[in-house]
Amino acid sequence: MGNKNTPEIRFPGFIGDWEQRRLNEYLTTSKVKNRDERFGKEDVLSVSGDFGIVNQIEFQGRSFAGVSVAPYGVVETGDVVYTKSPLKSNPFGIIKTNKGQAGIVSTLYAVYKPNDNVDSKFVERYFENDQRLNRYLKPLVNKGAKNDMKVSDDNALIGTVVFPVEVDEQRKISSFFNQLDNLITLQQQELDTLKQTKQGFLQKMFPKEGETVPEIRFPGFSGEWEERKLSEIAEFNPKSILPDEFEYVDLESVVGTNLIAHRTESKESAPSRAQRLAQRGDVFYQTVRPYQKNNYLYDLPYNNYVFSTGYAQMRPIIDSYFLLSRVQEELFVKTVLDRSTGTSYPAINSNDLSEIEIKVPTDNDEQTQIGNFFKQLDETIALQQKELDALKQTKKAFLQKMFI
Structure with a gap:
C-alpha cells in the first residue's frame, strides 16, 4: 500500500x-x-x-x-x-x-x-x-x-x-492506459461484428415478407414453411401460483437475450407486476419498447423466478430457441411496432401479440437446428460481452489505484 x-x-x-x-x-x-x-x-x-x-x-x-x-x-x-x-x-x-x-x-x-x-x-x-x-x-x-x-x-x-515528479513516469502510465483502451476497442469491435453477424443471419435464415422459404437453410431440409399465429404455437401467460419468496425479474433485468439481474421478493410485498412464474423453456417477450429486443428464454433449473407483466410469457409447443430467435428478427419487430400504441413508450398487449403470424418450418428438426445455431451465437456474444465488461472493470480499478 x-x-x-x-x-x-x-x-x-x-x-x-x-x-x-x-x-x-x-x-x-x-x-x-x-x-x-x-x-x-x-x-x-x-x-x-x-x-x-x-x-x-x-x-x-x-x-x-x-x-x-x-x-x-x-x-x-x-x-x-x-x-x-x-x-x-x-x-x-x-x-x-x-x-x-x-x-x-x-x-x-x-x-x-x-x-x-x-x-x-x-x-x-x-x-x-x-x-x-x-x-x-x-x-x-x-x-x-x-x-x-x-x-x-x-x-x-x-x-x-x-x-509524478518524473515525466517518464507520467508517460509510462498514460501509455499503459492507451494499450488498455486499444484492447477494449478491439474487444468492442469484435462484439459489434458478432452482433452484426447475428442480425445478418436473422434476416437470411427466416423467410422474407411474401416468401415461404428462407434464403439460407441447413442441408437436408426442403419444402415451404407454414404460417402460424403465435397463439397456435405457444400458450400465453399461463396461470400459476406464486411461491412465498421468489427472484423477481423486471424490465431492466434483461439486456439483449441475457438476464443481468434479479432480486429477492416476498409474495406479500412484491410489486403488483410480479405475476409471471417462469418454467424452463418459457420465452419472455418485452412488450414495452419492443424495439429494444430485450427478450429472454428461461433455461434455469429453478422454479422460483417471477417476471414482470411488462413481459408476455410464451410457453412454446415448438422449439423454444427457434421462437426466441424468430421474435428477435427485424421484420417481426416491425410488425409488433405497427400494432403497438404510444410514441415515447410504444407497447403491445399480449392479446395483440398472440395474433401475429410467423412462418415456421414444418420439420421439428429444422426448428431445433436453427434454434441451436442462434443459441450458440448468443452464448458467444454473451462471452464476448463478459470479457469486454471485465476489461472495463479492470481499467476502472487501475484508474483508482494508479493515481492519487
Missing part, C-alpha cells in the same frame, strides 16, 4: 513521493485564436466523454460552427481542452487531450498548452476518473455565475493535483 503521496500500484523503477501542485504549474491557458482563419468549419472539433477530441463533422455528421470561426480557439496536437459547459454525465465538464490533428474549438471550450514538466496525455488519464474530476472541479465553480456549474478558463487551473 502506498502512502498519501504515492499510488497503490506503481511501475518498477520509480520511487519517491508524487508532488502536490496547482494545475497551472503544468498547463498554461492558450490565447491563440483562429484570427487568420487558417482553419475552416470543416476543422471544428468536438469533445466527447467516450471518444475524446474528434472532428465534429466525422463525429456528428455536420459542423455546428457559427457564422465566423475566427474567434475559435486553435487546438494543436497534445493540447488539453476543457469543456466549460456542463454535460449530463459530468456536471462540471470534462478534460481531454487532443491526440489527433490540429483544429479549432468554439468559445465553449478552454484550451491549454502543456508545460515541459507534464505529459498532456497523463493529465487526461488523471481526470478520467469521474469522481476525481468532479472533486477537483466542484470547488472551482465561478461564484455568482448564471450557470452554477460553470468553471472559467483560468479557474479550471487553480485546483490542486498530485502528479
Whole structure:
C-alpha cells in the first residue's frame, strides 16, 4: 500500500513521493485564436466523454460552427481542452487531450498548452476518473455565475493535483492506459461484428415478407414453411401460483437475450407486476419498447423466478430457441411496432401479440437446428460481452489505484 503521496500500484523503477501542485504549474491557458482563419468549419472539433477530441463533422455528421470561426480557439496536437459547459454525465465538464490533428474549438471550450514538466496525455488519464474530476472541479465553480456549474478558463487551473515528479513516469502510465483502451476497442469491435453477424443471419435464415422459404437453410431440409399465429404455437401467460419468496425479474433485468439481474421478493410485498412464474423453456417477450429486443428464454433449473407483466410469457409447443430467435428478427419487430400504441413508450398487449403470424418450418428438426445455431451465437456474444465488461472493470480499478 502506498502512502498519501504515492499510488497503490506503481511501475518498477520509480520511487519517491508524487508532488502536490496547482494545475497551472503544468498547463498554461492558450490565447491563440483562429484570427487568420487558417482553419475552416470543416476543422471544428468536438469533445466527447467516450471518444475524446474528434472532428465534429466525422463525429456528428455536420459542423455546428457559427457564422465566423475566427474567434475559435486553435487546438494543436497534445493540447488539453476543457469543456466549460456542463454535460449530463459530468456536471462540471470534462478534460481531454487532443491526440489527433490540429483544429479549432468554439468559445465553449478552454484550451491549454502543456508545460515541459507534464505529459498532456497523463493529465487526461488523471481526470478520467469521474469522481476525481468532479472533486477537483466542484470547488472551482465561478461564484455568482448564471450557470452554477460553470468553471472559467483560468479557474479550471487553480485546483490542486498530485502528479509524478518524473515525466517518464507520467508517460509510462498514460501509455499503459492507451494499450488498455486499444484492447477494449478491439474487444468492442469484435462484439459489434458478432452482433452484426447475428442480425445478418436473422434476416437470411427466416423467410422474407411474401416468401415461404428462407434464403439460407441447413442441408437436408426442403419444402415451404407454414404460417402460424403465435397463439397456435405457444400458450400465453399461463396461470400459476406464486411461491412465498421468489427472484423477481423486471424490465431492466434483461439486456439483449441475457438476464443481468434479479432480486429477492416476498409474495406479500412484491410489486403488483410480479405475476409471471417462469418454467424452463418459457420465452419472455418485452412488450414495452419492443424495439429494444430485450427478450429472454428461461433455461434455469429453478422454479422460483417471477417476471414482470411488462413481459408476455410464451410457453412454446415448438422449439423454444427457434421462437426466441424468430421474435428477435427485424421484420417481426416491425410488425409488433405497427400494432403497438404510444410514441415515447410504444407497447403491445399480449392479446395483440398472440395474433401475429410467423412462418415456421414444418420439420421439428429444422426448428431445433436453427434454434441451436442462434443459441450458440448468443452464448458467444454473451462471452464476448463478459470479457469486454471485465476489461472495463479492470481499467476502472487501475484508474483508482494508479493515481492519487
